[in-house]
Amino acid sequence: MALLGILLFLMIIGAVIAVETRNLLSSIVCLGAIGFLLSIVFLFLGAPDLAITQLVVEILCLVILIRATIHRRVETVAGNREFVGLAVTVVMLAIVLMLAISMMAGFPSLGTSVLDRMAQAPSHFYLLQGKAQTGVTNIVTAILLDFRAYDTLGEATVLFCAVMGALAVLRRSARRRPEEGDAGDEGEGGAE
Amino acid sequence: MIYGLCLLLIVVGLYGVVTKRNVVKIVISLAIMEYGINLFLVLVGYRTHGTAPILEEGMMPETLVAQSVDPLPQALVLTSIVIGLAVLALMVALCVRLYERYGTFDVTEMKKLKG
Amino acid sequence: MSGGTHQGGMSLIVRTVTRWLKAFILLFGIYVVLYGHVSPGGGFAGGVVIACAYILLTLAEGRERTARLLSERLAAVLAVAGLLFFLGVGLAGMVGGRAFLDNFLVGDSGAEPALASGGIIELCEIAIGIIVSMSLFLAFAVLSRFRVSLGDGDETATGEGGAS
Amino acid sequence: MMHLVPLFMAVPLAGAFLAALPNRRLPWLPDLLGNLAMTWLTVTALSMVGHSGLCAVGDWGYLGIVLRLDGLAVLMLIAINGIGLCATLFSVSYMDRYTARGRYYSLFLLMVAGMNGVVLTGDLFNLYVFMEIAAIASYALVAFGCQHEELEAAFKYAVLGSVASALILIAVAILYGLTGNLNMTAVAVRLAADTDQPATLLAVGLLLCGFALKAALVPFHAWLPDAHPSAPAPVSAMLSGVVIKALGIYVLCRLVFNVFGATAPLLLVLRTLGTVSMIVGVMLAIGQWDMKRLFAYHSISQIGYVALGIGLGTPLGIAGGLFHMVNHSVFKSLLFLNAGAVEYAAGTRDLKRLGGLRGQMPVTANTSLVASMSIAGIPPFNGFWSKLLIVMACIEAGQNWLAVAAIAVSLLTLASFLKVQRYAFFEAAKSALTGVKEVPVLMRTAMLILAALCILTSLAVLAGWREPLLIGWAADALRGGVFGGVQ
Numbered sequence: 001m002a003l004l005g006i007l008l009f010l011m012i013i014g015a016v017i018a019v020e021t022r023n024l025l026s027s028i029v030c031l032g033a034i035g036f037l038l039s040i041v042f043l044f045l046g047a048p049d050l051a052i053t054q055l056v057v058e059i060l061c062l063v064i065l066i067r068a069t070i071h072r073r074v075e076t077v078a079g080n081r082e083f084v085g086l087a088v089t090v091v092m093l094a095i096v097l098m099l100a101i102s103m104m105a106g107f108p109s110l111g112t113s114v115l116d117r118m119a120q121a122p123s124h125f126y127l128l129q130g131k132a133q134t135g136v137t138n139i140v141t142a143i144l145l146d147f148r149a150y151d152t153l154g155e156a157t158v159l160f161c162a163v164m165g166a167l168a169v170l171r172r173s174a175r176r177r178p179e180e181g182d183a184g185d186e187g188e189g190g191a192e
Numbered sequence: 193m194i195y196g197l198c199l200l201l202i203v204v205g206l207y208g209v210v211t212k213r214n215v216v217k218i219v220i221s222l223a224i225m226e227y228g229i230n231l232f233l234v235l236v237g238y239r240t241h242g243t244a245p246i247l248e249e250g251m252m253p254e255t256l257v258a259q260s261v262d263p264l265p266q267a268l269v270l271t272s273i274v275i276g277l278a279v280l281a282l283m284v285a286l287c288v289r290l291y292e293r294y295g296t297f298d299v300t301e302m303k304k305l306k307g
Numbered sequence: 308m309s310g311g312t313h314q315g316g317m318s319l320i321v322r323t324v325t326r327w328l329k330a331f332i333l334l335f336g337i338y339v340v341l342y343g344h345v346s347p348g349g350g351f352a353g354g355v356v357i358a359c360a361y362i363l364l365t366l367a368e369g370r371e372r373t374a375r376l377l378s379e380r381l382a383a384v385l386a387v388a389g390l391l392f393f394l395g396v397g398l399a400g401m402v403g404g405r406a407f408l409d410n411f412l413v414g415d416s417g418a419e420p421a422l423a424s425g426g427i428i429e430l431c432e433i434a435i436g437i438i439v440s441m442s443l444f445l446a447f448a449v450l451s452r453f454r455v456s457l458g459d460g461d462e463t464a465t466g467e468g469g470a471s
Numbered sequence: 472m473m474h475l476v477p478l479f480m481a482v483p484l485a486g487a488f489l490a491a492l493p494n495r496r497l498p499w500l501p502d503l504l505g506n507l508a509m510t511w512l513t514v515t516a517l518s519m520v521g522h523s524g525l526c527a528v529g530d531w532g533y534l535g536i537v538l539r540l541d542g543l544a545v546l547m548l549i550a551i552n553g554i555g556l557c558a559t560l561f562s563v564s565y566m567d568r569y570t571a572r573g574r575y576y577s578l579f580l581l582m583v584a585g586m587n588g589v590v591l592t593g594d595l596f597n598l599y600v601f602m603e604i605a606a607i608a609s610y611a612l613v614a615f616g617c618q619h620e621e622l623e624a625a626f627k628y629a630v631l632g633s634v635a636s637a638l639i640l641i642a643v644a645i646l647y648g649l650t651g652n653l654n655m656t657a658v659a660v661r662l663a664a665d666t667d668q669p670a671t672l673l674a675v676g677l678l679l680c681g682f683a684l685k686a687a688l689v690p691f692h693a694w695l696p697d698a699h700p701s702a703p704a705p706v707s708a709m710l711s712g713v714v715i716k717a718l719g720i721y722v723l724c725r726l727v728f729n730v731f732g733a734t735a736p737l738l739l740v741l742r743t744l745g746t747v748s749m750i751v752g753v754m755l756a757i758g759q760w761d762m763k764r765l766f767a768y769h770s771i772s773q774i775g776y777v778a779l780g781i782g783l784g785t786p787l788g789i790a791g792g793l794f795h796m797v798n799h800s801v802f803k804s805l806l807f808l809n810a811g812a813v814e815y816a817a818g819t820r821d822l823k824r825l826g827g828l829r830g831q832m833p834v835t836a837n838t839s840l841v842a843s844m845s846i847a848g849i850p851p852f853n854g855f856w857s858k859l860l861i862v863m864a865c866i867e868a869g870q871n872w873l874a875v876a877a878i879a880v881s882l883l884t885l886a887s888f889l890k891v892q893r894y895a896f897f898e899a900a901k902s903a904l905t906g907v908k909e910v911p912v913l914m915r916t917a918m919l920i921l922a923a924l925c926i927l928t929s930l931a932v933l934a935g936w937r938e939p940l941l942i943g944w945a946a947d948a949l950r951g952g953v954f955g956g957v958q
Contacts, residue, residue: 001194008197008231015201015224019208024216024297031220038227045234046242046261048347050269052339054230056355057277060443061223063362067450068284069216072291089210097203101196103673107648110194111240113262114651121651122534123237123264127245127257134410136344136428137247139256143267144349145428149408150528150536152431153393154588154600155271156438157484160390161581161604162278163442164491165611166285168574169625170453174617175569202641209634218630225637232641236648246346265647268596272640274351274439275603279633281446282607286614286626288453293619302623380493390488398481406530407477 001110004044011037024069032062049140122147198235202228213299215287219280226276230269237262317367325367332360340436341429350432354439361444365451379448382441389437396427396434472522475515476538479548479587480601483508487580490573498572505559505576512552512583519545520941525593533654539593542944546793547590547721549941550800553924554712555583558705561808561917564910565704565815569615575703578615582608582709586717595643595653599636602685602718606632609714612706613698624697631694635684642677645670659730675731679723679740686719688778689748692771696755699770700763704811707763711770712804716796720774724781728949738784745778746876753883762810762820762891766803769846769887772880773799779877780861781949783868789946790938791860797942798853798928802845805921809839812910812918813895822891827900831907834915836896838922843892845925847885853929856939 011034018030035058042051114121130142144152205228208221242261247253287297294302336356343349365373400409412426486508490501519540526538559579566575585605592598610632614625647653649670650661662671680691687695699710727737752772759765777799780792812835813828814820829836845852848859858881865874909915931939938946 004194005197008194008201011227012197012201012204015204015208018224019204019212019217019221024214027217027220031223034224034227038231041231042234045238046244047234047266047269048244048246049343049349049352050230050234050266050273052348053270053273053352053355056352056359057273059359060355060362061277061280063359063366064281064284064447064450065216065220067447068288069297072297086211089207093203093207093210097199100199100673103669104195104199105670106668107195107645107670110235111238113237113239113242114264114648115239115257115260115262118651122653123262123651124257125534126263127260128253130263131247131253134428135426138344138346138349139245139247139260139263140266140270141344141349141428141432143263144270145344145431146410146426146529147531147535148267148529148597149397149410149427149431151267151271151597151600152435153397153408153484154597154604155274156390156393156435157581157584158275158600158603158607159278159439159442160386160488160491161578161607161611162282163386163446164574164577164581165282165607165614166446167449168571168578168611169282169285169289169614169617169622170449171571171574171617173570174615176567202637206634209630215626222630222633222637225634229637229640229644233644233647236644244347264653265644268647270349270351271596271600275600277443278607279603279629281443282610283626283629283633285446285450286610286622286629288450289614289617290622290626292453293622302619383491383493387488387492391485394481394485394488397477400529401474401477404474406527407481408529410529 004041007037007041007044011041025066028062028065028069031065032058035061047140049138194235195232198228198232201231204228215290215297215299216284217297218299219283219287222283223276223280226272226279230272230276233265233269233272237265321367325363329360329364332363333357336360336436336440340432343432344428350435351439354436355443357436357440358443358447361440362447365448370448370451373448377444379445379452382445382448386438386441386445389434389441393431393434393438396430400427472519473524473526473540475519476526476540476591477528478515479512479591480584482511483580483584483587487577487584490580491577492573494573501573501576502559502563505562505580506556508580509552509556509559509583512587513549513556516545516548516552519548533652533657536597537593537654538591539655540591541948542941542946543721543725543793543948544590546797546941546945547717548587550797551583551586551590551713551717554800554804554921555579555709557804557808557917557921558708558712560920561708561811561914562703562705563913565811565914568815569703575612575615578608578612579706579709581605582612582714586713589717590721593655595646595655595658597653598722599640599643602639602722603636605714605718606636606685609702609706609710613702613710615703615706616701618701620697621701624694624701628694628698631684631691635681635691638677638681638684642674642681645674645677649674655725655730659732662730663732671731675737678726682719682723682726683744686715686723686774686778687748687771688719688744688774689751689771690744692748692752695771696764696767699767699807700761704763704807704814707767707811708804708807711767711807712800715770715774716777716800720777720781720796723778724949728952732952733784733949738782740782741778742782742870742873745775745780745782746873747775748772749775749779749880750876753880753887757883757887760822762813762822762825762895763807765822765887765891766806766810769884770799770803772884773803773846776858776861776877776880779873780857780864783864783870785864785868786946786950787860787867787937788864789949790942791857791864793945793949794860794931794939794942795854795857798845798857798925801921801924801928802842802852802854805838805842805918805925806846808914808918808921809835809842812914815910815914816907817904822894824901825895825904826898827896827904828907829896830900831904832896832909834909834918838918839896840892841922841925843888847888848881849885851929852925853931854925856929856932856936860936 014034039054134142205225245260245263339348340353397408588601610629684691756768845854934940
């Protein structure tokens with residue numbers, strides 16, 4: 001548990017640096033460090049599937065972000081707002097955080113999962129019957145692609161949707177010139 | 193305690209989203225928030241000294257129930273990681289296009305919108 | 308379009324290493340996709356690994372050469388085919404009054420886990436691997452292409468990639 | 472009928488995937504796919520009237536994901552797909568202005584699939600996933616024109632939308648930790664058994680903030696006036712007409728009534744948010760000169776009416792709120808299509824540069840008049856009846872001040888729309904606009920259908936003024952409480 005705390009602490013430090021540093025590239029590298037630490041944390045928490053996925057996704061995130069920022073003016077010009085606004089924001093967020101933590105007091109403590117508390121929870125069924133019902137031994141895969149396959153279809157669609165969106169946003173010319181358009185399009189139409 | 197730190201991570205991301213004036217910084221802050229939330233979900237499913245929810249060779253399902261961590265949050269996080277990646281890709285595309293239009297990543301220099 | 312040093316790819320060493328590495332990365336990605344049901348991994352992780360292989364290729368060899376192996380058009384068609392296949396598997400479950408996304412192929416429950424023991428799971432796993440890898444490759448390709456089409460007017464480009 | 476329910480997601484998804492295929496030879500194919508899919512969806516949604524039940528995806532029952540169809544879901548499905556059909560009809564000609572038609576229809580259908588998924592799902596995490604599909608598609612559609620403002624608005628929308636999604640996901644995680652379930656009914660049962668848990672309150676707060684952001688209720692409305700006007704007109708019509716409802720108000724109601732139970736403090740919060748949005752939205756709208764921007768501010772205000780009505784918690788209030796939600800979908804999408812038609816024909820939507828379009832664009836002018844009178848609450852049109860129901864409900868519940876506020880806001884709305892009518896359609900024609908012609912036939916058809924609906928939906932009160940046609944059934948789903956409507 002102490003190890004987990006230390007890793008989390010490192011992640012928070014990384015997050016603060018990533019948010020506050022003036023150089024965009026260092027910020028991206030810090031994000032990569034946080035993602036890598038998160039991957040290790042997942043490994044400790046008994047989630048090797050997540051550790052692998054987090055790791056490869058992290059690499060891809062870095063590649064995309066670096067590709068987007070490299071050769072562009074990356075220095076952060078206006079880092080922050082004026083001091084008063086910033087102070088107010090920080091205080092507000094601190095209050096929200098304190099409130100949230102105090103409300104989490106009644107939340108089941110870490111380490112007592114749903115499996116320990118509720119005999120009726122679906123997770124019990126997944127672990128007990130997962131292999132018999134779906135034929136796979138990795139229960140996470142069984143949930144992902146059988147019990148909750150509908151979510152996974154949605155997830156693949158989200159990815160496709162974002163890529164379609166990126167293609168749409170990055171197309172070379174978004175609007176047709178008026179003269180290429182069809183009838184009913186004369187005048188100064190379309191020219192913005 | 194651990195939950196508190198995890199929430200702190202999310203709030204740091206939120207802080208970045210609210211205060212930063214650089215579009216890429218905002219995207220990075222959102223990604224940090226996303227990480228915090230993924231971690232939170234996995235923590236919810238964690239069990240002290242839990243093992244991975246994978247049935248080893250010759251293992252009875254009952255043993256798995258007794259010692260494994262909760263597999264459902266992991267499946268959810270897997271979905272959430274991919275959604276996070278998708279949002280990031282789209283937002284980076286928006287950033288790049290914004291840069292092409294304005295020659296900068298700085299929000300304060302983008303003032304075409306009124307109000 | 309084919310302008311200058313930075314579109315042709317990176318140095319000879321990087322390109323040679325990539326040529327050897329890409330097959331292994333691809334193989335590893337395919338392994339992760341196929342064996343997700345018995346070990347950690349699965350369609351998503353494997354798909355990202357496969358996408359990374361092609362992205363590495365693009366970074367090292369340049370866009371034109373990668374396009375010979377995998378054009379954006381082909382990637383889009385494959386991604387859509389994967390999605391339609393997934394959806395089709397889901398709809399096929401409905402045939403005969405069963406539920407959407409029903410695992411209608413699930414095998415003998417007592418058998419030892421083999422490649423095909425999960426019924427539709429394995430099929431969907433492969434479909435997801437294709438969807439994820441192709442979509443992400445497409446996203447990356449379009450991002451890097453957009454940079455080229457800009458002509459880098461206001462930038463003082465010094466060469467390609469952070470590595471050089 | 473229940474076995475058809477997954478097709479509400481599968482059909483638009485299939486259409487979206489096919490429309491996204493690279494194709495140069497058949498430029499009309501995306502149009503066809505989009506309209507066919509929306510027609511099928513509309514017809515099927517209408518045929519769902521009277522049916523309710525559960526549909527387990529993957530046949531796992533409560534262990535997997537359950538889709539639930541009840542009165543409210545059917546009402547929303549009809550609204551989403553009907554408006555969607557009008558928007559795709561309108562798009563056929565309107566999208567000539569833009570390139571990448573295939574991607575447009577693909578994103579449009581994905582947005583529809585996402586909303587249908589949100590409306591039908593009975594599972595908290597699945598709700599999040601489909602909400603993300605709809606949200607991501609709408610971010611991209613807002614940026615579809617790739618102009619400065621559009622990209623900027625889309626970015627702002629995407630940032631705030633992602634923050635909202637993040638808050639919602641934390642809340643889902645907390646609820647899962649507390650109850651061990653993701654199924655809404657199971658969560659509701661668990662929560663009812665275990666009250667006084669502060670963590671539940673945290674989850675409720677996060678969900679309220681998240682969905683209020685998606686619904687653009689007032690302290691959370693900053694993105695809407697930028698995002699809605701920036702999109703292409705049919706998309707604006709969808710965004711203002713159904714997206715803020717399906718992703719915002721609908722889920723808010725569903726969770727408040729069917730999961731957490733409509734407690735007095737929750738209803739008070741909903742009511743307050745609604746009243747504030749109603750007043751602030753209309754105040755901000757008055758000074759606008761950009762047609763679409765003005766309409767967007769009115770969306771905030773009208774959503775406020777819906778939240779107010781439902782937040783009263785009384786049968787009459789809920790019926791009024793839901794009725795207004797449907798009516799608002801119809802007239803607001805019509806208004807946005809009108810603005811699109813004006814922009815298409817005249818090249819601008821700045822009220823100061825428009826004028827005298829009545830003669831040149833009779834269909835647009837007349838349909839816009841109908842829509843304006845509906846939104847302002849002039850008697851024969853649908854907006855009047857729903858606002859009347861809400862005002863009556865306020866008085867019935869003893870909230871006289873809220874009734875006064877609702878009437879005052881309605882008057883301000885009227886003033887604001889008189890301005891639109893006068894500057895855009897009535898005043899003397901500007902010389903720059905002499906060449907303007909009426910828009911193509913499909914765009915006119917879409918506007919005429921919606922204008923007819925403005926009158927037809929007002930006939931719904933004939934079925935029973937306290938609970939207009941279908942609305943009573945939908946309200947039952949909410950009033951059914953924790954186990955809402957479907958067993």
